[in-house]
Amino acid sequence: MRSISLILKQLSRSILLVAGLTAMSLAARAQGDAAKGEALFKSKCTACHKLDQRMTGPALGPIITAETDDKWLTKWIQNNQAVIAAKDPKALKIYNEFNQASMTVFADLSDGDAANIIAYVRTEYKKMQETPKGGDPTKGAAAEDKGPSSMMIYGLLGVIVIAFIVILVLNKVIGTLERLLLKKKGLLTDEEEAEQAEKGSALATVVKLSKNKKLVFFFVFCGTLALGSYAWVTMWNTNVHQGYQPVQPIKFPHDLHAGVMKIQCQYCHSGAYKSKNATIPSLNICMNCHKTVKTESPEIHKIYDALGYDPSTAKYDSTKAHPMQWVRVHNLPDLAYFNHSQHVKVGKIKCQQCHGPIETMKEVYQYSPLTMKWCIQCHKRTEVDYKGNAYYAHLEEVHDKIKRGEKVTEKEMGGTECGKCHY
């Protein structure tokens, strides 16, 4: 009996195992979401791969389209080093073919992410093969997407204008018909008709109205109010540059880098968490990707020019290098001190709360007014998160000391920290 139950147990266990494995392989082979895959592919893979061309790594279109074992692909994408280390023959072959150049390990990509990337590569490569050379399949689609919405707005405006004109014309026609009708019935004598026509004339109306003192006062009052408030608002907004968007030397698209590719803000603005200035990245950071990405774009060539980099020889010539002259968007006057780390690191405030939806901006503009009122209003409304914050824990310590009547030095109040006295 015991042996039978053991066998049964074994059997059920292996059935479970097989079921589990099939489910997993099915999940791995499940249709991924190409749209999600596109963003991932562009942010993680385009530095080394193109779909139809060999770069640092092989052209992925044909490889991924031909590969039938998605589980193997997923494993490779997540951790190619492990696959190579396991002496997988397929992996070793391509690894040696590329002179053992190493591909990045993407441990952060889930099975679903990998499936999305695979789906994107397959659909995109298929599209590429279907469209004739030189045609950009994405462009037509994008134009079609945007077409109807602006068409609809213009259409709607047109309809409104036409309706307005029709109403005006009808009004006129009704007026004339009415007068004709009255005349026909003999209710309107010629004299009365002339009088009515005079009454209707615009000039007569204005003359009559201008004699009405109350009305004149009303109009003067409204005019003064409008002009006054206009002047008031203009004066308040002197030196407020909300919406300011200077022309930059390179049209750097935040929507693409921070939005579509989801590159963290601090990858480029590394100062924001540790210092007063968020800092603008040096062009070397751009070159981490743009040495190989979009090399044909004239905008990217501006980066090469500024660095004295020659893409055909991949060599830098420092004598030709010159700094990139970004135009500063946000500008507090020197009399105000603003520190990023104080807000971003200690205050845990999101960049977007002050800079707006940067990740959707084609080019950056000043989102907030940056007035003193703006600073003060937020300080009045924002609750300080002091729990688990070393700065406030220290303040509590000092507070307790003061309560106990003990000695407290300025050093304990932070008086020796460089930033308290230095910019």
Ligand code: HEC
């Ligand atoms: C740092 C450069 C680099 C990045 C980034 C990179 N790869 Fe690779 N990839 C390579 C190289 C080089 C090879 C050739 C094999 C080797 O030398 O390891 C390769 C090979 C491959 C292969 C072929 C494996 C085979 O044996 O058929 C696939 C598939 C692949 N990469 C997918 C991806 C995907 C998907 C991404 C993005 C998530 C990616 N790679 C990002 C460099 C890179």
Ligand code: HEC
């Ligand atoms: C790939 C690099 C990169 C990433 C990622 C990036 N930025 Fe930028 N950012 C730049 C560059 C380059 C400039 C200067 C050019 C410009 O103003 O368009 C800039 C300018 C800015 C400015 C205007 C600075 C000024 O002159 O006042 C703000 C604000 C800003 N970025 C915020 C952000 C935020 C918030 C994020 C994250 C959502 C982010 N950036 C992500 C590169 C980047």
Ligand code: HEC
């Ligand atoms: C509390 C509001 C606030 C937050 C939060 C904030 N900023 Fe700023 N940011 C400002 C102000 C104000 C300026 C103008 C500073 C000046 O002119 O001295 C500025 C300037 C900048 C600049 C341009 C110049 C420079 O180097 O300082 C960049 C780039 C920038 N911010 C990026 C960021 C990023 C990235 C984040 C998030 C990590 C962020 N900011 C969070 C208010 C904020």
Ligand code: HEC
């Ligand atoms: C993590 C990689 C990465 C970094 C870092 C990066 N970019 Fe990009 N950038 C890309 C990719 C990928 C594209 C192309 C997306 C596409 O296919 O349209 C791109 C597109 C662009 C474009 C649009 C080019 C065109 O003609 O459409 C400009 C301009 C640009 N980047 C400038 C910069 C600048 C300036 C920096 C440095 C501050 C920078 N990039 C840093 C990955 C990066």
Ligand code: HEC
């Ligand atoms: C979105 C809200 C917000 C805006 C806008 C903002 N601040 Fe702040 N600020 C905070 C918060 C929250 C703290 C407290 C951080 C902490 O210590 O926990 C703070 C702290 C400070 C401190 C440190 C105060 C201290 O007691 O040490 C200074 C200085 C400061 N802000 C200056 C400014 C200036 C200047 C501006 C306008 C240009 C500004 N802030 C705009 C939220 C904001």
Ligand code: HEC
């Ligand atoms: C209590 C205010 C205070 C603090 C805190 C403080 N400093 Fe200073 N520091 C000054 C003053 C005032 C001067 C200018 C007088 C002088 O040059 O002797 C100065 C000068 C300097 C100079 C010389 C600058 C020059 O051009 O000669 C350096 C470097 C310096 N400080 C670094 C630091 C560092 C690093 C810290 C943090 C560990 C720090 N300071 C903290 C007040 C301070």
